[in-house]
Amino acid sequence: MxxxxxxxxxxxxxxxxxxxxxxxxxxxxxxxxxxxxxxxxxxxxxxxxxxxxxxxxxxxxxxxxxxxxxxxxxxxxxxxxxxxxxxxxxxxxxxxxxxxxxxxxxxxxxxxxGHEEEKGDVESMITAVVAACGSMSQTKTGALIVCERQEKLGEIVKTGTQVDAAPSPELIKNVFFHNSPLHDGAMIVRNGRVLAAGCVLPLSGSQNLSRDLGTRHRAAVGMSESSDAVLVVVSEETGGISVAIGGMLKRHLTPELLRKVLVSELMNEGGERKKTAVLGKWKVKK
Incomplete structure (x- = not known):
């Protein structure tokens, strides 16, 4: 043969x-x-x-x-x-x-x-993000946090201000404080560290999104459509916490549920993403 x-x-x-x-x-x-x-x-x-x-x-x-x-x-x-x-x-x-x-x-x-990037503790980062989002939810402070996974977002990072700092609730809240010059942009987190803030994200063109969603939510969905990142949004109008993954948005999360989602999506062995049973089937909330 x-x-x-x-x-x-x-x-x-x-x-x-x-x-x-x-x-x-x-x-x-x-x-x-x-x-x-x-x-x-x-x-x-x-x-x-x-x-x-x-x-x-x-x-x-x-x-x-x-x-x-x-x-x-x-x-x-x-x-x-x-x-x-x-x-x-x-x-x-x-x-x-x-x-x-x-x-x-x-x-x-x-x-x-070459040179290795300084890596932080992902678990500590999750703790800081959850604590900050819980606090900002109560004060209705808008926030948009991008957690990188396998796909690097170097082009997005260049649109903002580089920070490169260990995450803490105070740092995150100060970035998104209403009078902060960086509060309208997105924060990028890589390897457990805050890499940049004030970054510009692409908006989603999906027609399935609810009309009451603002720019932050549309930017979160848009970024999740074009990358494997996990995005956390705090609404400035309602204080609601949302997560966008793979072009899908889940809204009205509690801090406890947010922690479970982030741990499931960011701390798997080998960094591979898996479907989480925490939220069940991901879908766009209308």
Whole structure:
């Protein structure tokens, strides 16, 4: 069978290359792999990172189609790749330019070795958010908090003021205090730390949202539609606490229920999101 023969030839070629490779070849491969890794780290906070992952998947599909002689699929993907890559460079030109600017600004050591972001205690962050939201709910202080998960929101962070501080109820309440210059924007939380405040979020264009929802709620739903983040909203009109996940909004939560949702969504093993039984089926409240 042709496919079986191809697999045997591929394995034989791999073994032959492995035996022929010298130390310099392994060093070469390791350096290329590391440079690709560093490039992905620079792009991870941008929309271009999602594009890079999509291109990688397309390459895998195209290689698989070629291997199994799926000629029609191979031709389609070849056309997509040839024109799609050019379009991608045009569409994501700002992100690519910023990446090159970061390469120019940073030192060689920082670029090659990178630096780890300071991480906070996620459980302490949840405690601070719940306490602050409970207090702001009583005083009807509007708030919008974005809790990052796997997908980084670097482009959103750049629209606000960087903070990089350990979260506390006092800090959160001061940010959203009515006379604060940052109170109209969103707070971004990453790795258990307050990363930025006063950030601008995209509004949802969904027609299923209730008409009594304000800008904060629409921004929360909009951000949850375009990312895997968990968003917490405190209404300035009613003091009600809401959570938006995956384009869905659950309203009128108590602080206790808010804590259960955040723990379930932000503290799972491996950071993977799972459906929570706390709220049952997520839906948009009208």
């Amino acid at each position: 042709q496919i079986e023969q191809n697999l045997r030839e591929l394995w034989a070629t791999f073994i032959a290359l492995f035996r022929m490779a010298g130390i310099s070849d392994y060093i070469d491969i390791a350096l290329v792999a590391y440079l690709i890794y560093r490039a992905m780290k620079l792009l991870r906070d941008t929309a271009a990172f999602r594009l890079a992952k999509g291109i990688f998947v397309l390459f895998l599909v195209m290689a698989t189609a070629n291997f199994f002689y799926l000629n029609t699929i191979s031709w389609v993907f070849e056309q997509v790749m040839s024109y799609g890559l050019i379009s991608a460079f045009i569409i994501f030109q700002p992100e690519l330019r910023r990446m090159l600017e970061q390469l120019g600004k940073g030192s060689v050591t920082k670029i090659l070795m």
